[in-house]
Amino acid sequence: xxxxxxxxxxxxxxxxxxxxxxxxxxxxxxxxxxxxxxxxxxxxxxxxxxxxxxxxxxxxxxxxxxxxxxxxxxxxxxxxxxxxxxxxxxxxxxxxxxxxxxxxxxxxxxxxxxxxxxxxxxxxxxxxxxxxxxxxxxxxxxxxxxxxxxxxxxxxxxxxxxxxxxxxxxxxxxxxxxxxxxxxxxxxxxxxxxxxxxxxxxxxxxxxxxxxxxxxxxxxxxxxxxxxxxxxxxxxxxxxxxxxxxxxxxxxxxxxxxxxxxxxxxxxxxxxxxxxxxxxxxxxxxxxxxxxxxxxxxxxxxxxxxxxxxxx
Numbered sequence: 444x445x446x447x448x449x450x451x452x453x454x455x456x457x458x459x460x461x462x463x464x465x466x467x468x469x470x471x472x473x474x475x476x477x478x479x480x481x482x483x484x485x486x487x488x489x490x491x492x493x494x495x496x497x498x499x500x501x502x503x504x505x506x507x508x509x510x511x512x513x514x515x516x517x518x519x520x521x522x523x524x525x526x527x528x529x530x531x532x533x534x535x536x537x538x539x540x541x542x543x544x545x546x547x548x549x550x551x552x553x554x555x556x557x558x559x560x561x562x563x564x565x566x567x568x569x570x571x572x573x574x575x576x577x578x579x580x581x582x583x584x585x586x587x588x589x590x591x592x593x594x595x596x597x598x599x600x601x602x603x604x605x606x607x608x609x610x611x612x613x614x615x616x617x618x619x620x621x622x623x624x625x626x627x628x629x630x631x632x633x634x635x636x637x638x639x640x641x642x643x644x645x646x647x648x649x650x651x652x653x654x655x656x657x658x659x660x661x662x663x664x665x666x667x668x669x670x671x672x673x674x675x676x677x678x679x680x681x682x683x684x685x686x687x688x689x690x691x692x693x694x695x696x697x698x699x700x701x702x703x704x705x706x707x708x709x710x711x712x713x714x715x716x717x718x719x720x721x722x723x724x725x726x727x728x729x730x731x732x733x734x735x736x737x738x739x740x741x742x743x744x745x746x747x748x749x750x751x752x753x754x755x
Contacts, residue, residue, distance in 0.1 A: 509570015525551025541732030573699030588704035608713035661688035681742025
């Protein structure tokens, strides 16, 4: 479902685009000048000429609701049909590493939010973030998906190919610890008592390799109905069998995250979020991401493709 949406630069869009209906918001991707592109993730490979081989790099800049955004798009030129890989947090470097490895393997497109050369988590500005009315001076990109942010939201969703999944990648802080925060497969109340059991709608992976034996690393699949979709259950079973912790997130009201936005406004699209605990060595956290991605792609893609062929 690649929408025929035109992307416009910030100066061309500005406040005029904000006055348009969300469905008519327009944006224009432009070829990135790699020599001038300030991005800490790419800077790690400044001396590697082969790093972007086969990858087309484009960018778009625009202002919306008081915040200036810079998104970078990495597309596999040989395998353009593939998942939409989303990396909304610029400070989660292992997530970027995993996304780039994945797009080279499985094809598709990576959309990464670039906060500048210093890997900042929040976008600075002054305005409204997502669909919330409060005026703030910083905006979490993964709380900015809303009908009130048509440029930002459509910049991501319009890159999705028909029948392909959205796979968002995050690297969370180990400071959450087992059961000490929301980014865990554990039930927090039970973990506080020393009991390790999965949270509601959560499942521990089976026969886990060492790298996946981590309660703060897991796949998240959103749902909003009273019962889980049968194909999501099959997918979860396949991932669990491959050692991945999985949580079905029941979405009632949007918190501005990409998962909530997709589930509430575009019901039926495939979305999975892969959380990998942050490590001192980026390669370790990225490799954990890879194991989860491989499990999803090998265990779930055929399930959804079969369902689509049956007309679901």
